[in-house]
Structures are given as C-alpha cells and as structure tokens.
Amino acid sequence: xxTDKPWQAALGAEAPSLYRxxxxxxxxxxxxxxxxxxxxKFISFYGRDGSVMQFIAALExxxxxxxxxxxxxxxxxxxxxxxxxxxxxxxxKFSARLPPRNLFGPLSxxxxxxxxxxxxxRANRIGWVIYRSAPSEQQQAHKALxxxxxxxxxxxxxxxxxxxxxxxxxxxxxHTRAWDSLDDRLYPPLGGIAALRVSIxxxxxxxxxxxxREHSLPV
Numbered sequence: 001x002x003t004d005k006p007w008q009a010a011l012g013a014e015a016p017s018l019y020r021x022x023x024x025x026x027x028x029x030x031x032x033x034x035x036x037x038x039x040x041k042f043i044s045f046y047g048r049d050g051s052v053m054q055f056i057a058a059l060e061x062x063x064x065x066x067x068x069x070x071x072x073x074x075x076x077x078x079x080x081x082x083x084x085x086x087x088x089x090x091x092x093k094f095s096a097r098l099p100p101r102n103l104f105g106p107l108s109x110x111x112x113x114x115x116x117x118x119x120x121x122r123a124n125r126i127g128w129v130i131y132r133s134a135p136s137e138q139q140q141a142h143k144a145l146x147x148x149x150x151x152x153x154x155x156x157x158x159x160x161x162x163x164x165x166x167x168x169x170x171x172x173x174x175h176t177r178a179w180d181s182l183d184d185r186l187y188p189p190l191g192g193i194a195a196l197r198v199s200i201x202x203x204x205x206x207x208x209x210x211x212x213r214e215h216s217l218p219v
C-alpha cells in the first residue's frame with residue numbers, strides 16, 4: 001500500500017491477532033487506539049465493501065437515526081473491549097483493497113482515525129506520533145516511539161533544541177505528560193500499536209530557559 005502520510009506508513013507491521021467487531025461480526029480489527037474516556041482514536045479493520053460501508057454509515061448516523069455510539073472488539077479469548085465512537089465528525093478515513101487473490105476473497109482494509117493524527121497543529125504546538133510493532137518487540141517499539149516524539153518536539157518547539165539535551169528534556173516531558181501516551185489502564189491499545197501526544201506549552205519553554213541559565217542544559 002502506498003501513501004504520502006508518514007504516520008500511515010509506520011503501520012505496515014504485521015498484526016499479531018484479530019478482534020471481531022461484535023456488533024458487525026463480518027468485520028475484524030487488527031489495531032485500535034482509544035482515549036482515556038474510551039473514545040475511538042484509531043482503528044484498522046478488514047471486511048467486504050458492503051459490511052465496511054454499513055459500519056461506517058452506522059457511526060455517521062448516530063443514535064437518533066438508528067446508528068451506533070459504541071461497539072465492542074472481541075478477542076480470541078472471548079474478552080470484550082468497549083469502544084465509544086463519540087462524534088464521527090472528528091474521524092478521517094483511509095481505505096485500500098487487498099490483492100484479489102487471497103484466502104478470504106475481495107476484502108478492503110480501512111483505517112478510521114482522529115483527524116488530529118494527520119498533521120501537527122503548529123499554531124498550538126500539538127502533534128501526535130504513532131508506531132506499530134509485534135508484541136515481542138515492545139522494547140524496540142518504546143524506543144522508536146520516543147525517537148519520533150523527540151523529533152516532533154524539535155519541530156514544534158519555537159526554540160532550537162540540542163541533541164545533548166534529549167535525556168533531561170525527555171524525562172521532564174514524560175513526568176509532566178508533555179509526552180502523553182494513549183495507554184489508559186481501562187482502555188489500553190489493542191494490536192501492538194502505540195500513540196503519543198506531544199504538547200509544547202509555556203511551561204516547557206520556561207523549563208528550557210531555566211535549564212540554559214542554570215547550565216543543566218549546556219550550550
């Protein structure tokens with residue numbers, strides 16, 4: 001699959017398992033991200049075109065017109081994972097057809113994702129990084145996500161950041177949640193996917209300024 005969106009290209013790793021969408025049993029998801037309130041941030045799922053269109057239409061209709069405001073992902077052990085849809089207005093869509101010759105017939109892979117994932121909000125200095133890996137590669141995934149977050153922090157910061165400052169800046173960002181992972185205990189990521197929100201605030205700039213003055217961030 002070709003794409004001009006770098007964060008989408010990062011999702012090329014093979015999914016370790018599939019989750020059936022309980023309310024739409026002909027659809028299977030291989031990755032899902034939710035906010036701390038359970039609201040859908042990202043889902044990658046597979047199905048035939050008719051089933052995909054039915055699911056998306058149900059999300060867009062809302063409860064008054066017979067749509068859905070929540071659904072469940074069922075794992076291989078029978079566990080149910082709740083996903084709140086919220087308003088579909090904040091979701092973007094990307095879809096691609098799988099090769100026609102496969103074991104399951106004509107299928108499409110569709111991504112629904114928060115539009116904020118597409119481009120950093122440079123005016124408000126907020127952006128997202130996302131990474132996909134196998135469960136056996138969690139240590140590498142953590143480092144890769146941190147590398148992406150550091151690069152985005154440098155892009156969003158109005159002051160230049162030296163690479164030698166990374167360790168104290170990363171520690172501060174993680175402690176203050178300027179780097180805020182989508183890893184809520186009640187709504188953990190599903191499918192070996194991780195995302196992190198980077199936010200550059202005035203407190204961040206004060207930390208940099210103080211560090212330079214006190215030589216904890218040497219120039």
